[in-house]
Amino acid sequence: MTCPLSCYCGLMCRCGCIPSPLSLPGDPPSIERESNGSHVVYILLLGAAETGKSTIMRQMKIIESGGMSPASLRSYTRHVLENVFTCVTRLIQAVTEAAIPWGTPEAVHAALTLSQVSCGDWGLGEEGLMRVALLPPDHADLIRVLWDDTASQECWLRANEFNLPDSTNYYLSAADRLSKQPYLPTQEDVLQLRIPTRSATVYDFQDRNWTFRMTDVGGQRGERRRWIRLFDEINAIIFLAALSEYDQTWSQEEEDGMNRLELSLQLFKETLSYPGFTNSSIILFLNKTDVLQKKILTSDLNRYFPDFTGPRGDARGATDYIRNRFHAHARDWDRVRDRDFFSHETCATDTKKTRFVFAAVKENILWNNINLFMDPFH
Ligand SMILES: Nc1nc2c(ncn2[C@@H]2O[C@H](COP(=O)(O)OP(=O)(O)OP(=O)(O)O)[C@@H](O)[C@H]2O)c(=O)[nH]1
Ligand SMILES: [Mg+2]
Numbered sequence: 001m002t003c004p005l006s007c008y009c010g011l012m013c014r015c016g017c018i019p020s021p022l023s024l025p026g027d028p029p030s031i032e033r034e035s036n037g038s039h040v041v042y043i044l045l046l047g048a049a050e051t052g053k054s055t056i057m058r059q060m061k062i063i064e065s066g067g068m069s070p071a072s073l074r075s076y077t078r079h080v081l082e083n084v085f086t087c088v089t090r091l092i093q094a095v096t097e098a099a100i101p102w103g104t105p106e107a108v109h110a111a112l113t114l115s116q117v118s119c120g121d122w123g124l125g126e127e128g129l130m131r132v133a134l135l136p137p138d139h140a141d142l143i144r145v146l147w148d149d150t151a152s153q154e155c156w157l158r159a160n161e162f163n164l165p166d167s168t169n170y171y172l173s174a175a176d177r178l179s180k181q182p183y184l185p186t187q188e189d190v191l192q193l194r195i196p197t198r199s200a201t202v203y204d205f206q207d208r209n210w211t212f213r214m215t216d217v218g219g220q221r222g223e224r225r226r227w228i229r230l231f232d233e234i235n236a237i238i239f240l241a242a243l244s245e246y247d248q249t250w251s252q253e254e255e256d257g258m259n260r261l262e263l264s265l266q267l268f269k270e271t272l273s274y275p276g277f278t279n280s281s282i283i284l285f286l287n288k289t290d291v292l293q294k295k296i297l298t299s300d301l302n303r304y305f306p307d308f309t310g311p312r313g314d315a316r317g318a319t320d321y322i323r324n325r326f327h328a329h330a331r332d333w334d335r336v337r338d339r340d341f342f343s344h345e346t347c348a349t350d351t352k353k354t355r356f357v358f359a360a361v362k363e364n365i366l367w368n369n370i371n372l373f374m375d376p377f378h
Contacts, residue, residue: 038211039373041365042233046271047240048264049219049254050166052287054197055348056240057216058190063355064205068187076185078124078133079193080171084178085119086194087168088143091152094162100151107149110142140179147172157298160247166291167192191349196220200230207362210373221255224267231274235372236281236365239268243322243345244291247299259304261322269329281368283361284326284343290350292318319345 045053062068092115095102102108120127122135146152155162156169170192171178178189197218204213215230217223245260255263272282293315301308301318310317323343330341342364344357366373 038206038209040211040213041235041369041373043212043214043236043238043365044230044234045214045216045238045240046227046267047219047285048245048260048267049196049223050194051219051240051242051245051264052285052346052348053216053219053240054195055191056238056285056287056346056354057201057203057214059348059351059354060205060214060358061203062187062191062351063358068190070184073185073187073190076190076193077183079195080178080185080189081122081133081135082119082124083165083167083193084135084143084171084175085122085124087165087171088114088146090162090164091146091155091168091172094155094164095151097162098155098158100154103150104145106145107151110145110149114139114142114146134181134183135175135179137179140175143172143175147175160249160295160299163248163251165194166244166288167194187351188349191351197223200226210366212362231276234277234280235369236283237271237277238283238285238361239271240285240287240348241265241268241322241326242288242291243286243319244288244295246301246304246318246322247295261304265325265329268326272329281365282330282341283364284323284330284341285346285348285357286319286323286326286343287346287348289315289319289345289347 045056047053092111095111102111117139118127119125120131122128122139123131123133152172156164159168170188174189177183197216200215200217202213202215204211206212217227217230241261241264245264248260250256250258250260250263268284271277296315296318297313300312301310301321302312305321308318308321310321323345326343327341342361344361346357347353
């Protein structure tokens with residue numbers, strides 16, 4: 001059913017819900033003050049699933065707090081091991097599905113043994129609740145044999161066909177370290193985590209006289225219907241798209257089998273069309289530059305986007321093409337024509353680069369909203 005009010009939710013989730021009456025679409029965002037007198041700047045992270053929104057949120061916490069505490073790192077142990085378990089399971093499934101023969105008898109043995117391991121054996125899932133979560137060293141040895149095998153490497157080169165997690169290489173290469181006790185996750189281990197967001201989370205940080213209030217939401221189809229409730233009073237949208245998703249497809253159940261980059265382009269267009277964002281800054285993060293850089297050497301963009309006529313294997317040419325596709329939507333849209341629209345190429349797992357980009361983004365947002373923030377009568 002389409003929305004009876006033709007509001008944004010009709011475009012986004014076709015659920016027929018009614019936008020919050022707190023402000024009407026088109027009203028300029030107002031400015032709130034915290035009890036300490038600082039202005040609140042509302043930032044919303046949007047984008048399809050797995051584009052890196054929560055990773056950016058984690059980076060902001062690391063950057064703003066000067067790093068994660070040991071207690072906070074420790075709280076991620078279970079998640080890291082769950083991610084390792086998922087990577088191993090999905091890899092074995094993919095090799096089996098693709099009928100790629102294992103290169104050595106040792107790899108056959110490793111695959112067979114690991115496929116019989118349950119998450120409870122690592123102290124994970126409900127069956128492992130009463131145990132300490134850890135990766136047994138003999139399983140780490142098997143993971144090393146498995147990952148070094150030619151079948152795994154062939155599968156990894158075709159990761160887009162099997163939707164293997166981006167962090168597969170990272171976690172499986174690190175199995176030995178992760179199995180050494182006592183294991184304390186590093187910040188990098190935490191930044192590589194894939195934990196789908198199921199509800200909105202908010203993080204506040206201070207800069208001079210401003211409180212930046214950043215909200216992270218889930219990008220999966222079921223989560224997007226909640227976006228509309230968060231759209232009031234937003235000063236800036238940071239929209240994330242993954243540069244590396246051009247050769248990946250969502251499953252039929254998840255997103256009707258759509259190409260992932262096409263879905264991101266469609267969501268971006270719909271985001272720009274929401275009347276309530278007329279006065280918000282829109283900032284595009286073209287994320288996963290590192291993944292693109294490796295992938296483009298073996299996966300031709302032209303195969304998925306035939307109008308790309310640039311050279312093969314060229315990360316710069318591919319990035320420019322993808323950026324132009326997003327910019328075309330921004331240009332088309334009258335309302336953003338007189339707004340400053342920025343895009344940045346990002347690698348959300350890289351703290352140094354994210355710190356640098358975010359310093360620029362904060363200034364962009366403040367300049368873009370200067371009339372609101374500097375109103376002498378407010
Ligand atoms: N290599 C690499 N991995 C990234 C980058 N950005 C995010 N990732 C990884 O991509 C995966 C998905 O990132 P998330 O931050 O969970 O994605 P999300 O947009 O929050 O996904 P939802 O919560 O489902 O909407 C995680 O494993 C991240 O570590 C990047 O720039 N480079
Ligand atoms: Mg998330």
